[in-house]
Amino acid sequence: MPDARVNRPEWWPVARFEFLRVVRRGDFLVSLVLMPLLSVGLSFGAGWIANRAANEPVKLAFSSAAPGIDAELPALDTLKTVQWTVVDGAQAEPAALTAAIEAKTYDGAVLVPAGFATGDSIRVLTKRSRPGWVRTVREPLTELARLERARAVGVDAAGLTTIDARVPIAETLTRPEAKTSKGDMIAALALVILLLITIYATAAYLAVGITGEKQARVTEVIVSAIRPQAWMDGKLIAFVGIGMLMAVIWGGSALLFAVFSSWQLPPAVSPASIAAYLLFLVFGFAFYVSMFATILATIKDMQSTSRVQAYFYFIPVIPFIFIETILEKPESMLAVVLSWIPFFAPMLMPARIALKAAPTWEWVGALLLLIAATHFMRILAGTAIRVGMLMYGKEINLPELLRWAKE
Amino acid sequence: MNAATSSSVLAVHGITKAFKDRIAVDALSFDVRRGEIFGFLGPNGAGKTTCLRMILGITHPDSGTVTFDGGPTVDRRKIGYLPEERGLFEDQKVIDTLGYLGELRGLSTRAARAAGMRWLERLGLADRAKSKLNELSKGMQQKIQFAGAVLHGPTLAILDEPFSGLDPLNQELFLSVVRELRDEGTTILFSAHQLNLVERLCDRFLMIARGKEVLMGTLDSMRSTITGGASETLVLELAARGNGAAPEAGAARAAFDRAGVLGTLKVTSPGVGRLRVEAGLPPNHDVGPALSILGGAFAITRIETAPISLHEIYLRAVRSAMGDDALEEEAARA
Numbered sequence: 001m002p003d004a005r006v007n008r009p010e011w012w013p014v015a016r017f018e019f020l021r022v023v024r025r026g027d028f029l030v031s032l033v034l035m036p037l038l039s040v041g042l043s044f045g046a047g048w049i050a051n052r053a054a055n056e057p058v059k060l061a062f063s064s065a066a067p068g069i070d071a072e073l074p075a076l077d078t079l080k081t082v083q084w085t086v087v088d089g090a091q092a093e094p095a096a097l098t099a100a101i102e103a104k105t106y107d108g109a110v111l112v113p114a115g116f117a118t119g120d121s122i123r124v125l126t127k128r129s130r131p132g133w134v135r136t137v138r139e140p141l142t143e144l145a146r147l148e149r150a151r152a153v154g155v156d157a158a159g160l161t162t163i164d165a166r167v168p169i170a171e172t173l174t175r176p177e178a179k180t181s182k183g184d185m186i187a188a189l190a191l192v193i194l195l196l197i198t199i200y201a202t203a204a205y206l207a208v209g210i211t212g213e214k215q216a217r218v219t220e221v222i223v224s225a226i227r228p229q230a231w232m233d234g235k236l237i238a239f240v241g242i243g244m245l246m247a248v249i250w251g252g253s254a255l256l257f258a259v260f261s262s263w264q265l266p267p268a269v270s271p272a273s274i275a276a277y278l279l280f281l282v283f284g285f286a287f288y289v290s291m292f293a294t295i296l297a298t299i300k301d302m303q304s305t306s307r308v309q310a311y312f313y314f315i316p317v318i319p320f321i322f323i324e325t326i327l328e329k330p331e332s333m334l335a336v337v338l339s340w341i342p343f344f345a346p347m348l349m350p351a352r353i354a355l356k357a358a359p360t361w362e363w364v365g366a367l368l369l370l371i372a373a374t375h376f377m378r379i380l381a382g383t384a385i386r387v388g389m390l391m392y393g394k395e396i397n398l399p400e401l402l403r404w405a406k407e
Numbered sequence: 408m409n410a411a412t413s414s415s416v417l418a419v420h421g422i423t424k425a426f427k428d429r430i431a432v433d434a435l436s437f438d439v440r441r442g443e444i445f446g447f448l449g450p451n452g453a454g455k456t457t458c459l460r461m462i463l464g465i466t467h468p469d470s471g472t473v474t475f476d477g478g479p480t481v482d483r484r485k486i487g488y489l490p491e492e493r494g495l496f497e498d499q500k501v502i503d504t505l506g507y508l509g510e511l512r513g514l515s516t517r518a519a520r521a522a523g524m525r526w527l528e529r530l531g532l533a534d535r536a537k538s539k540l541n542e543l544s545k546g547m548q549q550k551i552q553f554a555g556a557v558l559h560g561p562t563l564a565i566l567d568e569p570f571s572g573l574d575p576l577n578q579e580l581f582l583s584v585v586r587e588l589r590d591e592g593t594t595i596l597f598s599a600h601q602l603n604l605v606e607r608l609c610d611r612f613l614m615i616a617r618g619k620e621v622l623m624g625t626l627d628s629m630r631s632t633i634t635g636g637a638s639e640t641l642v643l644e645l646a647a648r649g650n651g652a653a654p655e656a657g658a659a660r661a662a663f664d665r666a667g668v669l670g671t672l673k674v675t676s677p678g679v680g681r682l683r684v685e686a687g688l689p690p691n692h693d694v695g696p697a698l699s700i701l702g703g704a705f706a707i708t709r710i711e712t713a714p715i716s717l718h719e720i721y722l723r724a725v726r727s728a729m730g731d732d733a734l735e736e737e738a739a740r741a
Contacts, residue, residue, distance in 0.1 A: 005484070005513040013510035021499070217494035221555065224463050224488035224565075225511040386465065 014234020036253030284346020330357030422471030637687030
């Protein structure tokens, strides 16, 4: 055979094979394309339903024993989801209204007594208990009572507006550079959500790629040709590539949809912030993939993965428990410490960056720590594969894994 | 003890590996010479796979050294390995799998696929190149696994149980393919339990038990060692002649003694009035006198001579190393 050998990293064929193996799968392609289509479809669908509901207002009969408010109520209904019909005389009798409601002339009726502002109950006639429109009309009716009470003590509508005026508050930043931007906040939140979605979407493929391959007894064939660490590195690089492909397609689709549905450019994001978010997205994803790979490498077969699957869905959510603390007090000791810990950093540090609470040295330091932790995890995952083979089908526990990693 | 020679592709010197309180491989030394087919034999759990993994660098010996192609490091890309515990990507096409395995061993994508195609033609599976592996029979999958192990033209091919799951026709095909591979310049380290096939294929052998060397050498030298020189077996079956006396073990033994036959003698009774005598003889020994004496007294109903088989050598060597009871315990544990 002529020498057809090529010099390239050992992990390269594994990364290429694994990446193509997943992206050529029918179910992957479907989820890759279907997810944005489904999101767009749901958004349009929900909008269409809401629009249709708005165009078909609730028809209510309205009768008032209190003089002069017949004209006021429709004006106070700011939602405009109710079509009011003022009735009086015989038409306002409960029996007549009941018949009209049963005949579907009205969806319901509102009967206002003369003393409604001083405690008499407003009566509603309805076909079933607690219909949604009662909540809708409660606000304008309350406003009506408020105006009536104000009039009773000699305050007109204009006077009431003056009384209700909010106290103006002017904000002055002690550090002008700490001014947050809406774009930064939205981008940080969007990328953290994207990170979570891609982690969940990749976990199943990762399980097949590592535990499935061990179970199919392919691993020993592969690591006879390359080092176990190179095999694991190839896998990790492939899955980071797969995750980032999903992030680009889904994130890009969401951005395009946001732009085209509102015909507005998204709010500006500073280049430094977007660079930091993307770095935390990529390395955060790599960290989580390496951590899951380590767990999967200790498992002998696919049946056993169900035992740890719950962790996969639970673990990435843990940082979210602290997100409120971060948003409320981004410079507190707890926020600073948590955002440095690699496990939390991919979710919490972007939030602190967006809130201008993390200076550059701090997020760069946390990023370097995240990269170092990812490196440690990949070594641990490679060790788990090598040790797993020597254990002849037994599963490895953490103390054994750490002992072998030290060697 | 074997020292590495300039003709050695692989030299293993005093490797030891222990797992917790169990020694899997114990100060094992051997060399595999360039261009030979080397049989690596032993009962289940003897330490063969652990030893092979140390050769491949998947795990490292606690002590001892492995020298490959004259150097202290094993270049895995120059080795082809067919492990005993093997599988392939069932959802992948045959040619894609072979291409991948070739790439792992350092071939370019194009060269790996071309080599894979050549091997499929050689093994009569060219028309299944685009089939998925789960569409193939077990025997076909076995051939694909073999092709994947050797398609890059390795310096050393390590084949662990290559015959398992193969029917006799495919076993014969494998024998000829392995010989062709050797003729093309690949040295082969071979481990299998089908000793009748191994005997026909290998130039030299190493037998191990409980991680230690039990016997090593060519078939002839092992026969000589294990039998103390009586490496041929003479089998006779005797019966009464006419109304004569039935053959007796004592008479048979006396006849062999009178004829000056050395070596082991095993006398059994295959049926009423019949006797089977197995005698270990040195090569080219004249059995005429013994036959004359026995033929004068009894009817000789069957006669055959054969060298002691590898199977027999294996049993004797391993039993003498481990004892019958220990061997059974070992087999049950494995």
